[in-house]
Amino acid sequence: EDKVVQSPLSLVVHEGDTVTLNCSYEVTNFRSLLWYKQEKKAPTFLFMLTSSGIEKKSGRLSSILDKKELSSILNITATQTGDSAIYLCAVVRLPGSGYALNFGKGTSLLVTP
Amino acid sequence: GAGVSQTPSNKVTEKGKYVELRCDPISGHTALYWYRQSLGQGPEFLIYFQGTGAADDSGLPNDRFFAVRPEGSVSTLKIQRTERGDSAVYLCASSPRGNEQFFGPGTRLTVL
Numbered sequence: 518e519d520k521v522v523q524s525p526l527s528l529v530v531h532e533g534d535t536v537t538l539n540c541s542y543e544v545t546n547f548r549s550l551l552w553y554k555q556e557k558k559a560p561t562f563l564f565m566l567t568s569s570g571i572e573k574k575s576g577r578l579s580s581i582l583d584k585k586e587l588s589s590i591l592n593i594t595a596t597q598t599g600d601s602a603i604y605l606c607a608v609v610r611l612p613g614s615g616y617a618l619n620f621g622k623g624t625s626l627l628v629t630p
Numbered sequence: 631g632a633g634v635s636q637t638p639s640n641k642v643t644e645k646g647k648y649v650e651l652r653c654d655p656i657s658g659h660t661a662l663y664w665y666r667q668s669l670g671q672g673p674e675f676l677i678y679f680q681g682t683g684a685a686d687d688s689g690l691p692n693d694r695f696f697a698v699r700p701e702g703s704v705s706t707l708k709i710q711r712t713e714r715g716d717s718a719v720y721l722c723a724s725s726p727r728g729n730e731q732f733f734g735p736g737t738r739l740t741v742l
Contacts, residue, residue, distance in 0.1 A: 562730055622672050
């Protein structure tokens with residue numbers, strides 16, 4: 518069965534710090550890995566990483582996929598209080614489920630002023 | 631444009647009752663997914679629709695759970711004989727092609 522493990526489970530930093538969130542996965546047939554930000558209820562899409570797109574960047578956020586190590590990191594530089602949220606990592610399930618996702622438990626990030 | 635909407639936003643019911651949770655996907659999105667998120671956990675896949683048909687229902691925990699999407703748009707998740715362990719946030723997501731999913735705000739179900 519596919520597994521997604523995120524670390525740390527929670528993190529508290531000061532505004533302006535840089536953080537790195539980790540995600541490791543075990544899947545039978547890797548298709549893609551996605552990062553989501555969840556502030557209240559609805560997860561919002563951040564990045565999708567595939568074999569042909571292993572590095573993505575948007576503003577202060579960036580993500581890298583390491584297919585050899587079966588892992589990904591999400592970096593947030595110059596953190597702001599608005600970055601406080603749960604960050605979810607997910608991999609696409611086996612074929613047949615469309616692009617249904619297997620999620621990790623998430624990393625809860627709190628950025629203090 | 632309008633995003634994915636879910637109703638009700640909160641539902642409190644008693645153990646043993648029947649509940650229906652509704653999802654209105656983004657117009658034109660053919661793929662629709664239901665997930666369940668318990669406290670401190672990531673969302674857990676329940677069922678996937680492509681158009682009107684349930685292409686994969688392997689995530690439904692047991693036969694008390696059922697979902698329909700009769701016209702390929704709105705979907706309803708139905709839970710019979712609710713149990714306290716069914717308490718969770720039920721999330722719906724839709725996608726135009728499948729690769730990027732847009733999530734609704736969820737329905738928080740509490741079974742007393």
